[in-house]
Amino acid sequence: MAQTGVRVDPYVNFNFLVELDGIAQASFMECTGIESVTEVVETREGGHNTTVRKSPGKTTYSDLTLKWGLTDSSELWEWRQSIIQGRVLRKNGSIVVYDLANRSEVARWNFVDAWPTKWEGPAFNATGHEVAVETLVLVHEGITRAE
Template sequence: MATRKDPYVNFNFLVEIDGIVRAAFHEAGGLDSSIDVIEHREGGENITMRKLPGQVKYSNISLKWGMSDDLDLYAWHRQWAEGDPAAARKNGSIVLLDRQGQEKARWNFFNAWPAKWTGPSFNAEANDVAIEALELAHESIVRA
């Protein structure tokens, strides 16, 4: 009899960015890519269009986390916003963990830089955690 394998839950993950490791992210997304379709008609072949693969495009990775005293991701964004020559692109990973905290899947992204930072929204009538967000533009993502 086959052993039942339950799917992994999406709330147990961590993010690594060149040495910055955080397990306290609220949300991580944007793990997708698409390939442009180039339609091409060949001479003498008037019935159908040929479809060829074009450029690969990657969506920005979006990260959201509860605001704290930790300013490392914000400082990285400020370096880029201020044109600091020391600002560096970074590689990173989004790691899916099982219920026991063991790594089950990993998506590695390359040459990322912070394209957008969003600060928290405030509401005196709410009872929510203050959330910061960062969008990372990158050049490639690979499931390892």
């Protein structure tokens, strides 16, 4: 719990790491889709004609999108190819945030049973100066924040 009069700064969004079971990929430049949504089930009850009861229904998890600069590593490409060939290899992973000094882990989200549903190669432009970026979209079956 924060103390009165003590400034608490939010963590920066660029100091993160994505861990995947058995894959030693270089750092990712972007990770999006850390989200869960619980649908609302509305029911009407007799005798309560002016209101609708709202209860939680099914929870779904958004796809995680990872982006990284093209390197000679092919581990993520090979994982995606195994899916195309009918070999579903599910992996667990984590998104880890570090403090500004990059010394301490300050937040961690663990996701389970992920597999790549989409791969997108880099866009090339002979007049460009940007890093060539690959994209991988992962579906998973749940995400939790570690304490």
